[in-house]
Amino acid sequence: MIMGTGSDVGKSLIAAGLCRAFANRGLTVRPFKPQNMSNNAAVTADGGEIGRAQALQARACRTAPTTAMNPVLLKPEQETGAQVIVRGTRHGSLPAREYFATRQKLMPEVLGAFGELTREADLVIIEGAGSAAEVNLRDGDLANFGFARAANVPVMLLGDIHRGGVIASIVGTFAIIAPEDADLIVGSMINKFHGDPALFADGLRLIADRTGRPCFGPIPHFPDAGRLPAEDALALDTRRAGGDGTLHIAVPRLARIANFDDLDPLAAEPDVRLTIVQPGEPLPRDADLVILPGSKATLADLAFVRSQGWDIDIAAHHRAGGHVLGICGGYQMLGQIIADPDGVEGPAGGRARGLGLLNVDTELGPHKRLTLENTAEAGSGLELTGYRMHMGETTGPDTARPFSTGEEGDEGARAPDGRVAGTYLHGLFAGDGFRAGYLERLGAAAGGFDYESGVEAALDGLAAHLDRHLDLDMILALAREPGSMGAQ
Template sequence: MIQGTGSNVGKSTLVAGLCRAFARRGLAVRPFKPQNMSNNAAATADGGEIGRAQAVQARAAGVQPSVHMNPVLLKPETDTGAQVIVQGKRRGTLRARDYGSRKAELMPAVLDSFARVSAGADLVLVEGAGSPAEINLRAGDIANMGFAQAADVPVVLAGDIDRGGVIASLVGTHAVLEPNERERVKAFIVNKFRGEAQLFAEGEKAIVEHTGWPSLGILPWLPQAAWLPAEDALDLDRKGGRDGAAGRWKIAVPIVSRIANFDDLDPLGMEPEVELILVPPGDPLPGDADLVILPGSKATVGDLAFFRAQGWDVDLLAHRRRGGAVLGLCGGYQMLGRTISDPDGVEGRPGTVDGLGLLDVATVLTGDKITAPAAGIHLSTDTGITGYEIHLGRTEGPDCARPLLKLAGGRLDGATSPDGRVAGCYVHGLFGSDPFRRAYLAGFGAASRLAYEAQVETALDALADHVEAHLDLDRMLAIARAR
């Protein structure tokens, strides 16, 4: 089990690299994360959803993602509450304080999923969540040491040197763990090092002396890691490194408070001729954007109010008057309509709110959730698309007579304005389809030279090469086999 000294220390990326590295050695490898908190989800073939990071890790291991690879997924809807997904299915919404008192009830489902994932595997790589040093959350823990103890899994602890204080974070974690938990940690990794690793030799030695844990190595910073879909919305800052490139075609994306499935943007951010601008709260939408994309949202009604509070509704109307194009994805599609109704209080207080009115459609939020892979045709370019659906709600109206997509089985999805400048649909992942993305960008005069899926594979291979070169994987494997 790879645990971390904190959130965002690189656990997800590290596990993905290890999955690919050990799979290349001929092992049957499976990823597993007992509890995840993320609005960046993936639909699985078995009809559920898991964290996007576990889907990437499954890809790295060369296997199909399963709901059992991430049995508990928390999808934040507010600052104090989240939708709870158990073994791929929506269980309901809980406030944080209520979840804290009930999370231990989910351990049987977690252990059941772990047994299913482990069956037939040579190696299961488990990713922790947050940090085991959060001892205030230790009661009923299913994400870190609570799971490791229940499943009898050895732990490797990763620290992030890029954020500073890695000696204190590793030694401090050792200090607050219980004695039996310290014994469960078999080694540590220093992650995200920039510069010459030998310069940290004394620091590495100090960690060993203070903890008694051996080091598996110092892992340098790897720029290609930014090519992989991120798990946390905090990683949108990471994508800023690709933003600002002087592309011929400018896309603006307002970052709403509960943005979901934001890896929809990844292929666009990698395109040389595209300048992807992620607009933070408080900043206006740029007046010279060619396209504004309204991304997915975990709380559509709340994020629509947030959108208006930034003045983005005024900016979007001005963009539209200038002849700019608008695309809404899932929750963003719902926002573009005339109204959003929530009669059953799925997202909060029952009622109806006005949408942005750029599409002549109306949405009714329902309790039935659609979670499934998707494939079909983008009708205006006649190019194939693949992706997935994860959404609540039904959208209907006159503009649906001009659907954006025709999906497998003949089902139509989405809507388009009469002049073709505003469109939306429920399918995520559209821009990962190279033929569609090339045709779509060509319609705006931008050439696409990116082979996105090949780029992801290149990144996974580079990551595997990286961990092979800098970490003691033989020792890690020995730790796992000694379980």
């Protein structure tokens, strides 16, 4: 199990690299994360949803993602509450205090899912969540040592040298956690190193001496990490723009943005300049296309759009001849009315006026649609693959001009002028043919590269990177049969 000294130290990336490295050695490998908190999710082969990082790690293992790989997923809807997903299915929304008071009841589900994976795999790579040293949250913990002790698995502690203070963060973790938790740690790793690794040799020795465990690395910064889907929305806080192409795409950074990896293939296009517009900034006036992305809380993010003045910017962009695309929650925002009669996102009977660029209305409901879909863009016939992950139904005159059409019927809507469209399909830009055709209609010289092959190449490159800088044989030797370590 890989735990971190803090959030965003690279646990997801290192776990994915180890999954691919050991899969390349011929082992049957599976990823696992007991509890995840993320609004970036993926639909699984067994009809549920899990964190995007575990879907990528499953891909690194060369296997289809399943709900067992992330049995508890928390999707924040507000500052103090989240939607709770158990084995891929929504179990309702809870305030944080209530969830923390009752989460231990989910441990049987977590251990059951872990047991399924251990029975089918030679090796399971487990990812912790946040910081392993959050001792104030230790009681009832599912994500880190609470799970590790229940399943009796060895732990590798990962620190991020790029932040500074990595020696203190690793040694300090040992100092403040319970001794019986510390007994599960079999080693540590240093991530995101820049410069000459030989200069950190004394640091490795100091950590090993202070902790009594081997310290592996340092692992130099992996430059192709940006080619892999990110899970944490923190990555968007510092991402200003991608590419320097002639077609400018602007994306408002919603407060509760979801499934933002929809944007990754666009950022990789050489002739596209993708700008993530941060709160407090206006939408760029030279944008050719504005994309309203997915949202975990459509009504709250619609209010956020208005608070930033982005509704005015989007209307001006459209009047000036610009194009607008809404994806999932962004699609719902583009309509006339969003109604929440059952209180899915807040008080029952909630209702808000949309941005009015599509003649459609949305009624939110408790049923969540989770489907993998193969369809085609209406009009062009370009093949589309993606997934739907939404609550609510959208109807109205503009749905007579659907975004896509297929065996399961029409989906999405277009305005009469053809410059505003909405779709429930996530992942639509990963398909090279559709992406090229869509961007070419907007004036970009698109295409010429295989996005999915690029992801595969990045995973193989990451595995080779870890193989060069870590002793994978020794790390593999530290793995144990679950339950064989004797921890209670």
